[in-house]
Amino acid sequence: MDPLNWPLPVLDELYIHKDVWDSDVAKRVRSLNLAEAIKVSMRPYQDKEGNLTSDDFSHSKKRLYLAKHEGHFFRKCPGTQGAACCNYFVLNLGVQCNMNCSYCYLQSYINSPLSQIYTNIDDALAELDEISIRYPHSPFRVGTGETIDSLTHDDLTLYSAKLLGWFRNHPKLTCEFKTKSSNIKNFVNLKHAGNVVVSFSVNPQRIVQAEEHGTASLPSRLLAAKVARDNGFPVAFHIDPMIYTDDWEKNYFDLVDEISTQFKPKDVKWISLGALRYPPSMKHMLRERFGGKTASLNGELFLSDDGKLRYDLGLRTKMFNFVISEFRKRDIKYPVFLCMEAPESWLGTFEKTPRNVETISNLFKPMAAPL
Amino acid sequence: MLPRLTQRANSFFMPNLLEATPLELNWKYDFSPKNPWAAILPVLAVVHEDQLTVVAGFDKKHSKKLSVLEIDGPLAKVMGDLYPREKLLPLENLRLEQILGKSPGVLKYLLELPLDLQIFLDEKQVSLKALKPLEYLKDWANEITFEFLKSKPSSSQIREILDLLCDLKMNNHTWLECAPKDPQNWGTDLFKLRNPILTRSDLGSADLVQKANWPRGVRAKWERQGDQGGITIQVRVANPKDFENLKSSLQKIELEDKLWTP
Numbered sequence: 029m030d031p032l033n034w035p036l037p038v039l040d041e042l043y044i045h046k047d048v049w050d051s052d053v054a055k056r057v058r059s060l061n062l063a064e065a066i067k068v069s070m071r072p073y074q075d076k077e078g079n080l081t082s083d084d085f086s087h088s089k090k091r092l093y094l095a096k097h098e099g100h101f102f103r104k105c106p107g108t109q110g111a112a113c114c115n116y117f118v119l120n121l122g123v124q125c126n127m128n129c130s131y132c133y134l135q136s137y138i139n140s141p142l143s144q145i146y147t148n149i150d151d152a153l154a155e156l157d158e159i160s161i162r163y164p165h166s167p168f169r170v171g172t173g174e175t176i177d178s179l180t181h182d183d184l185t186l187y188s189a190k191l192l193g194w195f196r197n198h199p200k201l202t203c204e205f206k207t208k209s210s211n212i213k214n215f216v217n218l219k220h221a222g223n224v225v226v227s228f229s230v231n232p233q234r235i236v237q238a239e240e241h242g243t244a245s246l247p248s249r250l251l252a253a254k255v256a257r258d259n260g261f262p263v264a265f266h267i268d269p270m271i272y273t274d275d276w277e278k279n280y281f282d283l284v285d286e287i288s289t290q291f292k293p294k295d296v297k298w299i300s301l302g303a304l305r306y307p308p309s310m311k312h313m314l315r316e317r318f319g320g321k322t323a324s325l326n327g328e329l330f331l332s333d334d335g336k337l338r339y340d341l342g343l344r345t346k347m348f349n350f351v352i353s354e355f356r357k358r359d360i361k362y363p364v365f366l367c368m369e370a371p372e373s374w375l376g377t378f379e380k381t382p383r384n385v386e387t388i389s390n391l392f393k394p395m396a397a398p399l
Numbered sequence: 400m401l402p403r404l405t406q407r408a409n410s411f412f413m414p415n416l417l418e419a420t421p422l423e424l425n426w427k428y429d430f431s432p433k434n435p436w437a438a439i440l441p442v443l444a445v446v447h448e449d450q451l452t453v454v455a456g457f458d459k460k461h462s463k464k465l466s467v468l469e470i471d472g473p474l475a476k477v478m479g480d481l482y483p484r485e486k487l488l489p490l491e492n493l494r495l496e497q498i499l500g501k502s503p504g505v506l507k508y509l510l511e512l513p514l515d516l517q518i519f520l521d522e523k524q525v526s527l528k529a530l531k532p533l534e535y536l537k538d539w540a541n542e543i544t545f546e547f548l549k550s551k552p553s554s555s556q557i558r559e560i561l562d563l564l565c566d567l568k569m570n571n572h573t574w575l576e577c578a579p580k581d582p583q584n585w586g587t588d589l590f591k592l593r594n595p596i597l598t599r600s601d602l603g604s605a606d607l608v609q610k611a612n613w614p615r616g617v618r619a620k621w622e623r624q625g626d627q628g629g630i631t632i633q634v635r636v637a638n639p640k641d642f643e644n645l646k647s648s649l650q651k652i653e654l655e656d657k658l659w660t661p
Contacts, residue, residue, distance in 0.1 A: 081505055311562070312531040320569030328594040330626040340597055341627045342660040 031248040032255065034211035036183055037126040038090065039063040043072045043142070045095035051147040054094050057184050062092070069093075076141045082316035084141045089126050097121075097146035102155050105174065117168050119156070121146050121187055122176040127208055128241040131269055131324040134175070135317070136310040145176075149187055153194050160198055173206025173227075180209045188215035196221045204264065208243040210252035216259050225297045226256040227264035230287070232279035235271050239324060246283075250290060257295050268302030268367055270347050271323050272339055277350060284354040293361035301351055302367040303344045304329065305336045415469040416441060417451075421460055424467065425450040428474065429457040430494040431514055432482060433521060441466035443481070447474040454478050475499050488521035508534045516544040520557070529558045532565030539564065539574050550582035563589035600661035601628055607658045614648035621658075628659075 042063035044054050049068065058066060072093055076084060097120075105116035124134060124143035146152070156170070172178040172191065182188045188205060192215050195203045199221045206227045215224075231239070233246040244252070253263045265287060273279065287299075304327060306314075314325045329337035338344065348366060355362040424444060435458050436442075442456030442465050451469065454477050459465055470477060482495055493510060494517070497503050503510055509517070509530060520530065536543060543564070552560060567577050567589065576592065579585035591598040605621040608630055613619050618633040636642045 309528075315532075315535065315565065315569065320571070325566070326570060328597050330594075330597075330623075332626040338626045340600075340661055342600075344626075346660045 031245070031251050032210050032213060034180070034183065034209050034213075034244070036060060036062060037092070037181065039092050040087070040090040041072075041092070042066045043069040043091070043093040045070060045093070048094055048096055048147040051094070053145060053147040053149075053185050056186065057092075057094060057145075060184065062184075073141045077139055080139060080141060082313050085135060085138065085313065086317060088124055088138065088141045088143055089128065091142045093142040093144045094147050095144060096148045097151070100155065101146070101152035102159060102170070105171070115169065117170045118174040119152055119170050119172050120175045121149060121152060121172055121185070122181065124175075125177045126180055127177060127243045129208070129243065130239045130241075130314060130318045130322040131271075131304055131306060133306060133310070135313045136307050137175070143176075145181060145185060149185070149190055153190070156194065156198075156201075160201060164200075167200050167202065169202045169204060169225075171204040171206050173204070177207050177209060178205040179207040179211040182211050182214050186214055188212075189218055192218055192220050192224055195223050199223050206266065208240060208249065210244040210248040212252045212256055216256055216261070220261065222260060222262065225262045225264050226253065227266060227297075228253050229266040229268060230283065231267065231269075231271065232283045234273070234279055235323070239271065239322060246286070250286060254290060257291065262297040263291065263295060264297045265299045266302070266367065267351060268300055269304040270301065270351070271304050272327055272343065272347070273323055276347065280347070280351050281354060284351055284358070288355060288358040288362070293359050293363065296362065299355065299362055299364045300367040301348050301364060303339055303347060305332075305338045307336055311337070417467045417469060419451070419465050419467050421462065421465060423451070424465070425452040426457065426460055428452060428454060428478065428498050429460070430491070430498045431518070432457070432495075433488055433491050433518065441468040443468050443470055443477075445470055445472060445474050445477050455481055488524070489527045490517040490521045493527075508537060511537065512540050513544045515548060516540065519544075519547055519551075523552075523554045523557055525554050525557050530561065532561040535565045535568055536561070539568065539577075542574055542578065546579055546582065546585070550579070550585065552585070556586050559586045560589060563593050566593050596661055597623075604628060604658050607655055611652055611654060613652065614645055617645070617649075 039062045042057070042065075044057075044066060046068050048054050073091075080088070101119050101121065103118060103120075105118050122143070122145040123140065124138055125132070126143065159168070172187070179188060191203055191205075195201060196219065200223075202223045202225060204225045204227050205215075206229065208229050212226060228249045230246060230249055236243060236246050243249075253265075257263050267280070267283065270276075270280065287296075304324060306324070308331065311325065314322060318325065320326065327339065329339060332338045332341075339347075352364050355364055424442070425447070428447075436456040440456065442453055442459050444451045444453050444467050446452070446469070451467065452474060453460075453467075454470075454474065456465075472480075478495065478499065484492055487495060490509060493503055493506060497510055506527065509527070512520075512533060533540070543561075547557070563586070564577055572592065577589060580588060601621060601623055608619055608621045611619065614634075616634060619630055621628060622631045634645065636645055
């Protein structure tokens with residue numbers, strides 16, 4: 029099987045809002061025969077909105093709803109209370125994901141029993157137009173992978189090509205496609221301005237198998253990254269969340285080795301590190317959906333100042349230090365930084381705050397931006 | 400068909416006040432409300448499905464003879480008026496809803512807990528959300544009931560204990576391993592069992608801190624606050640000279656790196 033072949037989602041139910049029946053996305057989705065029947069609905073499962081049960085959440089991955097998004101698409105990454113901010117912005121073009129990672133924060137975030145794809149990407153791009161005019165000197169980094177994986181539904185939307193086109197005309201800004209898929213085929217051969225970063229959330233294959241269900245294997249993700257790199261795209265890696273197991277050092281040693289063997293620092297725009305974290309309220313969802321068999325639940329996690337469960341700070345620092353030193357042993361120029369970590373972690377790991385770490389300081393400079 | 404009542408009380412002012420034996424009444428809607436019905440008041444009942452059905456005064460079920468005040472209205476409405484939802488405790492409310500025919504849905508496991516435990520948890524005002532671990536602790540419900548009623552933990556201790564028990568049970572620990580050795584320290588003991596790596600590490604760190612050569616008058620100990628362990632140092636300095644001495648003494652202290660990392 030071609031490692032870059034990415035399967036279409038398997039749907040139990042497909043709903044299309046009547047106003048978008050003839051949108052490009054709806055036409056394309058209708059032509060793909062993803063579900064036995066397509067229902068026209070103004071607001072399916074309206075009565076089930078609110079706190080989802082674990083069954084509702086699981087089902088929501090197989091119920092897709094195409095509709096317009098009425099609110100803002102562009103907003104500042106919410107980050108986490110007390111963490112160093114890396115000036116990241118998000119452009120949300122849908123909600124929910126058809127992959128199934130045990131630690132996924134969407135389990136505590138989503139309150140709709142449906143996956144949604146917003147069909148009005150042109151409105152999102154118009155919003156970006158407006159922001160780029162209002163803040164001409166702010167080199168925003170804009171990610172599309174916060175509430176939905178950037179590329180897993182790209183065969184349904186072809187949004188990657190549209191975004192690539194827009195960012196080609198706005199070279200000061202940077203876009204990040206963030207994914208756990210290997211689905212790069214719809215854009216990788218297109219003309220681009222070098223400002224679309226193709227980034228992959230990665231973990232050792234053992235963790236991928238145990239915790240990241242329905243995602244591309246690590247070799248497939250790295251192959252996709254290579255193909256993107258070979259086509260001139262900057263690539264990035266998110267080693268996040270790092271998960272503690274008895275043999276974590278060997279796992280992450282191998283991962284660093286695989287990345288550094290295949291990618292030189294000049295190929296890599298950034299490498300972010302984060303450790304397992306989630307709000308305590310998500311614990312029951314994990315119990316119901318994954319039983320006692322997940323390292324996300326079985327790990328030794330404790331309440332941190334931002335209200336999330338995390339590994340002991342000393343252990344996190346040790347894990348981050350290990351990965352950073354392994355990268356630095358291979359080449360000091362790998363641009364590694366910590367994601368959603370408090371200053372204590374930065375000082376423990378880098379002995380500096382992020383604005384003083386040379387390889388990544390530009391990401392953390394304050395800039396003019398909408399609130 | 401209405402039951403034949405032993406005797407209809409002959410009162411001009413309360414024409415619906417009856418006398419009956421418990422066997423003549425339908426007690427099916429007893430949902431074990433928390434507040435007892437005042438002993439002086441008659442049992443309240445409505446006619447429901449041709450039976451005189453008790454809606455208040457359930458604790459008089461075992462009396463020999465009862466005064467019963469028959470009131471008008473459909474059963475659900477009368478019970479709704481007598482027991483306003485906002486005044487009921489969470490599990491009490493769930494029992495009432497179930498008895499009136501509303502399915503508890505995914506919360507059914509809570510109504511299968513021993514009634515004594517339900518009442519205790521309500522008294523401690525533990526939210527339904529915090530009781531979710533009990534879904535996985537059904538096999539241990541009787542043991543937990545016994546221990547809780549014996550040691551009467553606080554609401555926050557209950558939440559902590561249930562969460563830890565759930566994690567431990569899902570990781571195949573037995574009740575024997577989890578049962579309290581010392582009820583007052585149950586939560587702490589479960590925490591240690593649940594987090595062996597950190598426990599070992601904290602013990603090691605505490606030992607290293609204790610063995611360090613602290614200046615006289617300095618009290619230092621390793622303490623944990625959530626995801627961070629650290630040294631709490633207590634010292635009193637009364638004059639500038641002592642302060643200078645303290646600073647230079649502290650500078651001489653060497654702590655091993657392994658103190659900070661599990």
